[in-house]
Amino acid sequence: MPPKTMYEKVWDQHVVKEMPDGLTVLYIDVHLIHEVTSPQAFEGLRTAGRKLRRPDLTYATMDHNVPTTDRSLPMTDEIARLQVDMLARNCAEFGVPLYDLDSPRNGIVHVIGPELGITQPGRTMVCGDSHTSTHGAFGALAFGIGTSEVEHVMATQCLLQKRSRTFEIRVDGVLCEGVTAKDIILNIIRRTGTAGGTGTVIEYAGSTIRGLSMDERMTICNMSIELGARAGLIAPDDTTFEYLAGREFAPEGEAFDRAVAEWRTLATDDGAEFDERLALKADEIVPQVSWGTNPGMVTDVTGVVPDPARMDSENDRRAAEKALSYMALEPNTSITEIEIDRVFIGSCTNSRLSDLRAAADVIKGRRVSPRVTALVVPGSHAVKRQAEAEGLDRVFLEAGFEWREAGCSMCLGMNPDILQPGERCASTSNRNFEGRQGRNGRTHLVSPAMAAAAAVAGHFVDVRDW
Amino acid sequence: MAEPFTTHTGLAVPLDRINVDTDQIIPKQFLKRIERTGFGQFLFYDWRFTGDGLPARGFVLNEDRYRDATILVTGDNFGCGSSREHAPWALQDYGFRVIIAPSFADIFYNNCFKNGLLPVVLPGDTVRRMLRNAAEQYPYSVSVDLERQVVIEPGGPSDPSGAPEPGGATGPNGSPEPGGPSHRFEVDPFLKHFIQEGLDEIGWTLQFEDDIAAYERTRSTG
Ligand code: SF4
Numbered sequence: 001m002p003p004k005t006m007y008e009k010v011w012d013q014h015v016v017k018e019m020p021d022g023l024t025v026l027y028i029d030v031h032l033i034h035e036v037t038s039p040q041a042f043e044g045l046r047t048a049g050r051k052l053r054r055p056d057l058t059y060a061t062m063d064h065n066v067p068t069t070d071r072s073l074p075m076t077d078e079i080a081r082l083q084v085d086m087l088a089r090n091c092a093e094f095g096v097p098l099y100d101l102d103s104p105r106n107g108i109v110h111v112i113g114p115e116l117g118i119t120q121p122g123r124t125m126v127c128g129d130s131h132t133s134t135h136g137a138f139g140a141l142a143f144g145i146g147t148s149e150v151e152h153v154m155a156t157q158c159l160l161q162k163r164s165r166t167f168e169i170r171v172d173g174v175l176c177e178g179v180t181a182k183d184i185i186l187n188i189i190r191r192t193g194t195a196g197g198t199g200t201v202i203e204y205a206g207s208t209i210r211g212l213s214m215d216e217r218m219t220i221c222n223m224s225i226e227l228g229a230r231a232g233l234i235a236p237d238d239t240t241f242e243y244l245a246g247r248e249f250a251p252e253g254e255a256f257d258r259a260v261a262e263w264r265t266l267a268t269d270d271g272a273e274f275d276e277r278l279a280l281k282a283d284e285i286v287p288q289v290s291w292g293t294n295p296g297m298v299t300d301v302t303g304v305v306p307d308p309a310r311m312d313s314e315n316d317r318r319a320a321e322k323a324l325s326y327m328a329l330e331p332n333t334s335i336t337e338i339e340i341d342r343v344f345i346g347s348c349t350n351s352r353l354s355d356l357r358a359a360a361d362v363i364k365g366r367r368v369s370p371r372v373t374a375l376v377v378p379g380s381h382a383v384k385r386q387a388e389a390e391g392l393d394r395v396f397l398e399a400g401f402e403w404r405e406a407g408c409s410m411c412l413g414m415n416p417d418i419l420q421p422g423e424r425c426a427s428t429s430n431r432n433f434e435g436r437q438g439r440n441g442r443t444h445l446v447s448p449a450m451a452a453a454a455a456v457a458g459h460f461v462d463v464r465d466w
Numbered sequence: 467m468a469e470p471f472t473t474h475t476g477l478a479v480p481l482d483r484i485n486v487d488t489d490q491i492i493p494k495q496f497l498k499r500i501e502r503t504g505f506g507q508f509l510f511y512d513w514r515f516t517g518d519g520l521p522a523r524g525f526v527l528n529e530d531r532y533r534d535a536t537i538l539v540t541g542d543n544f545g546c547g548s549s550r551e552h553a554p555w556a557l558q559d560y561g562f563r564v565i566i567a568p569s570f571a572d573i574f575y576n577n578c579f580k581n582g583l584l585p586v587v588l589p590g591d592t593v594r595r596m597l598r599n600a601a602e603q604y605p606y607s608v609s610v611d612l613e614r615q616v617v618i619e620p621g622g623p624s625d626p627s628g629a630p631e632p633g634g635a636t637g638p639n640g641s642p643e644p645g646g647p648s649h650r651f652e653v654d655p656f657l658k659h660f661i662q663e664g665l666d667e668i669g670w671t672l673q674f675e676d677d678i679a680a681y682e683r684t685r686s687t688g
Binding site: 016017019021023025027036037039040043048050053064065077079080082083086128129130144145146147148149151152155156157158160162194195198199228230294315318319322412413414421431433434435436439440 | 483484485487489490493494495497498499500501502512517541542543546547548549550551554569571572573576577580581654655656666667668670671672674675677678681682685
């Protein structure tokens, strides 16, 4: 047999039916749903008189528009509440387990899947959310789908797909102190642009990636969609298996050992071909800060805001001019001179325990700058509980951060946590599009440590000098 | 079920930007509806309206002459970002039937086909010319023939490039009608078939229900 990539192996194991032109009925092992992209899909099922085929493979949470303030109070946003209520009704009607706001398992869909052990190597997973790529950190083939496809998976437990092209991104070497997984992925997007991975499934490989924790691997895979890729994968290894052992939905005892033996076979075979390749050296990466209005508009913290006049391509120049005018930045300004008003630590990219620890380390014993309002939103109830058990909440509160309930929050600003027009935010989330965090809000994407340091300083600082 | 798409002729509006993301197409504050309809009023909301909810001057869709546009011509990587199907719903509900760009983001591209909205990929220099023509000529009415996989620009002397389309004519009031340069585009045969027939994809997959059940049996014993 010719050598295969991990993507091809997982794909081949899930083919229900393949048409001569390559169109494939692909089986889906796990379907995650949330309140925003599911109501129309449930309605579609009802209208067509269809059943939800496998409620036992479907898991629901509420995360996108939920308030992160006191949950005992009623939701003030009527329409958001309607969506949340609707999800509860739909889950009850179709028999789908729901981790609602009162559930100890509640949280951002891409945080709880791994945390509960639902995310496992070799599985196919989908969710009506583009950051489903997060789960690829475990060697699961996971991708975001639209609402019509959500309905399709509900009705058939399958998707119609064609094979994607493959893209290997290798990162080798040792990261400098203060440089994180977030900086790696921002640096990758900076190189490829936001469409550099379109039509591909990425496999991240190399010694640096092997050395990352599961939390860090999730940060990398999470942002695969920001370079346009369908999914991002990392081969499962001992780090993965250790993480999964003992989790609620993970196999136990002998079944776990059998699963591990199976999972070990998923790694890409020696000599397998990729359609595209990119290689990075870890020691060349420094902390990254986005300056523009897409996640490819990124530079080093030691650098300056680029000058559109010096860009080669007409497209890039015009996009950069628009971005700088939206961001209210002058070319050649030092990144460390950019003052900020808000800090957001959270989102499915960077709201896990190790992210909160990294941020807390930086601020311990210091105060948030008087010009800054800073917010920490843990990714799940479980993360929040663990962080509180370690006393991280005290560290944040004493430094002047707000400590909130779990949810997507200011990552997309569907709940009341939004930027005011003109406000500038250092954010650990994944998108800096115009208006993403609130109309005319200005977002700079950074790592948790960089965001925390900026909160204290009131402007960006190189966390390596901290 | 989506309306079938066969051919369409309509006025083209130029949205000369690259990397238009789904947060721009439909800002998240409008994602809270639980229906598939009614999103058109919120399309490009932050560009179309000022902070006070008044139409923003200078945004191309607010120009009178583009009021009846049904074809959007735009830049690279259109529809990047979130998987929200609200983006094609909003475009469609607003009245668009075709989006022409040099490239699209994957999820958005697929979502369009599920909603009778045809995304057409044409080479960058062709799109650049069409953007210019749509801004300078009026009415710039473009035809899209899905069966033959061609986009036909209006006839007239303005553009010598591209193959002239036989049978081109001038409209009754002397305005240029499609009949000018034509451009072939590629589309996956499966996606083409579905959007042409307005087929129910779920129904199509369910014809393999036995295969799905058989697959499930192999997995549950494994
Ligand atoms: S945290 Fe942000 S990116 Fe992640 S699922 Fe929520 S809204 Fe999407």
